[in-house]
Amino acid sequence: MQVIPCTEAQLDIIAELFNDYRIFYEQASDLPASRAFIEKNLKQQRSKIFLLLDDNGTPTGFSQLYPAVCSLMLRTYYYLSDLYVVKSARRNGHARYLMNYITKHFTRDGAQRLTLDTATTNKIAQNLYESLGYEREEVYITYHQRLDTPSEVPTST
Template sequence: MQVIHCTEAQLDVLSALFNDYRIFYEQASDLPACRAFIQQNLRQNRSKIFLLLDDQGQAVAFSQLYPAVCSISMRPYHYLSDLYTTPSTRKSGYARYLMNHITEHFTREGAQRLTLDTATTNKIAQGLYESLGYQREEVYITYHQVLETPI
């Protein structure tokens, strides 16, 4: 297995995986929009994206993380926004391998923590995260206000 810290050289494969990831979360397929989004993230260094290749060099998983800062600890952390493995490779250890890689990567960078969300229905992901030492939030309550897009 090989983990690649992505650049635009991986844009095509990332766009396809990102589109599939969004479909998994019940969004409409939109490969051109996915490509534009990933390309903009890479060009503007808005996120760090990691691609996992299997032993045959096939892309089987990706993760996308966004930088943030914790005011309380006064240290950077990363928000794991996206983690996806192809359906045919699930339960093969690829997600665990990729999670361990990004944990080691951001530990070396001096990040204070990794934070993530997952769907309440995604019990498999919850089991993975908890087995890796992630703790379910029980102190803070999260609120969202969806803002209207200006015309």
Template sequence: MKILQCEAKHLEAAAGLFDKYRRFYGQPSDPEGARAFIAANLEARRSLIFLLVDDAGEAVAFAQLYPSQCSIAMRPFHYLSDLFVDPSARRMGHAKVLMQHLIRHFGEQAVHRLTLETATTNLAAQALYESLGYEREKVFITYHRML
């Protein structure tokens, strides 16, 4: 297996996984919309996308991160918005391998932190993140104002 930083030539694989990810969260399938969204993010360099490719050459997992800045630390951080493993490739350690890669990759770049959120019901993801040293937020409360 190998991990690639997504480029335009990987668009179809990334878009396919992104559409499955959205369906996992209850959204209707929209392959064209997923493709357009990923293509726009890549073209504008809004996000960084990493693909995990299995030994057969198939992209079976992806992570999409958005760069930001931490004002308090005066350093960059990345928000891990999306992490998904294709159902056919689950329980094989792919998510852990991908997450470990992100920790190493961004640690080498002196990024302040990797921040993420997951559903309160996603116990498998919580166990993975905590096993990798992520800490559940205890100080700050998150608010959303839907527009």
């Protein structure tokens, strides 16, 4: 297996994998929107995307991480937002290989940590992450507030 950092040269491949990832999480298929999102991330360098290739050079997965800053530790860390492996490659060590790669990559890069979320129902992913030394958050409680998009914000009359 091999992992390569993505550039716009891999845009179409990553866009298809990203669309499949969104479908996995019960979102409607929308390849044009997926492509536009990934293209913007690559052009603006908003995220770091890595493509996983099997031994035959076939794309089998990807990861997308966003930089953030830990003000208490005074260092950058990365949030692993997306990790996806195609169905035919699952349970064959592909996700573990990709996770080990990004851990080594960001350790060399001087990152303070890697942080991720996964669905409470995704026990396979939870088992993988815990087997790699990730610890379930026990100290902090996370809150979310969904924000209206500008078209949904009511206007005063």
